[in-house]
Amino acid sequence: MSGRIYPDEPVDSFPRPPLSFEDGEGRPIAIEASDAADVEALVEMYRAFDPADRAQGIPPIDESSIREWLDALLTEESINVVALHDGSVVGHAILVPDQHEAYELAVFVLAAYQGAGIGTRLLEGLLGQGQREGVEKVWLTVERWNKPAKTLYQKLGFETSNAESFELEMAVRLG
Amino acid sequence: MKVLLGTGGSPDGLDALSETVERAREAGDELTVAVLDTSADADPDEVESRIRERLDELDFDAEVRRITGHPGSQLVELAASEGFERIVIGGGQRSPLGKIELGEVAEFVLLNADRSVTLVR
Numbered sequence: 001m002s003g004r005i006y007p008d009e010p011v012d013s014f015p016r017p018p019l020s021f022e023d024g025e026g027r028p029i030a031i032e033a034s035d036a037a038d039v040e041a042l043v044e045m046y047r048a049f050d051p052a053d054r055a056q057g058i059p060p061i062d063e064s065s066i067r068e069w070l071d072a073l074l075t076e077e078s079i080n081v082v083a084l085h086d087g088s089v090v091g092h093a094i095l096v097p098d099q100h101e102a103y104e105l106a107v108f109v110l111a112a113y114q115g116a117g118i119g120t121r122l123l124e125g126l127l128g129q130g131q132r133e134g135v136e137k138v139w140l141t142v143e144r145w146n147k148p149a150k151t152l153y154q155k156l157g158f159e160t161s162n163a164e165s166f167e168l169e170m171a172v173r174l175g
Numbered sequence: 176m177k178v179l180l181g182t183g184g185s186p187d188g189l190d191a192l193s194e195t196v197e198r199a200r201e202a203g204d205e206l207t208v209a210v211l212d213t214s215a216d217a218d219p220d221e222v223e224s225r226i227r228e229r230l231d232e233l234d235f236d237a238e239v240r241r242i243t244g245h246p247g248s249q250l251v252e253l254a255a256s257e258g259f260e261r262i263v264i265g266g267g268q269r270s271p272l273g274k275i276e277l278g279e280v281a282e283f284v285l286l287n288a289d290r291s292v293t294l295v296r
Contacts, residue, residue, distance in 0.1 A: 056274035
């Protein structure tokens with residue numbers, strides 16, 4: 001997955017966590033940076049994740065696979081942001097380094113909390129945290145039919161970087 | 176059953192080979208391995224020797240063939256012209272985040288083959 005094209009110009013600064021806001025359903029939500037210390041809270045969230053919202057094989061379904069997957073992702077180098085409601089994790093966004101000095105992005109929000117603006121705030125917080133830590137290049141893949149996700153990524157400054165595989169690939173330059 | 180496995184030498188292709196050999200042993204399948212020339216992966220000589228090594232380790236007899244030209248279409252073409260009943264390909268690589276990425280060969284074979292295709296995971 002090298003040869004990816006990034007936008008020439010970096011995007012503006014994103015808000016940096018911690019952040020708090022009221023979501024579309026009137027729930028108080030906090031966006032905070034997170035790390036491997038929060039693994040149990042993340043396992044809880046992924047155990048409650050709707051299998052219909054999975055993409056390209058992630059998140060895994062059973063608990064031991066979820067733990068194995070999170071173990072591989074929650075390293076010193078990855079950047080993690082969570083959305084909290086009433087002390088529980090309801091959303092998680094992550095940047096994982098690839099082998100080309102860039103980061104792959106993914107975001108997950110529990111079904112009951114979707115459509116309330118949490119994903120947008122999570123992504124802004126994640127990209128803000130990425131800028132704080134000096135991340136320059138970020139990419140992701142998204143299913144071609146997932147128009148709402150594509151629209152959201154475009155709003156955040158992502159541009160299509162490869163349209164020739166199964167999934168659409170998009171990229172952004174943070175700094 | 177006559178089975179045709181195609182791989183360009185990526186790790187998922189070699190995993191698929193091991194699984195296919197296991198099944199072939201149980202079912203008495205006749206296996207042919209096609210070495211695909213996918214520019215992204217290692218050179219075909221090296222791929223072929225890795226395949227032969229794996230077959231040796233598994234102590235299984237299979238014909239190994241080289242395919243040149245567009246890998247997906249040549250694999251589909253070979254399966255049709257020589258009466259293979261099933262095509263086997265690797266299940267894709269994982270991104271840094273663990274997402275499964277299907278390659279160009281897998282996409283072409285799945286959409287264009289006129290017989291069953293097994294994607295090994």
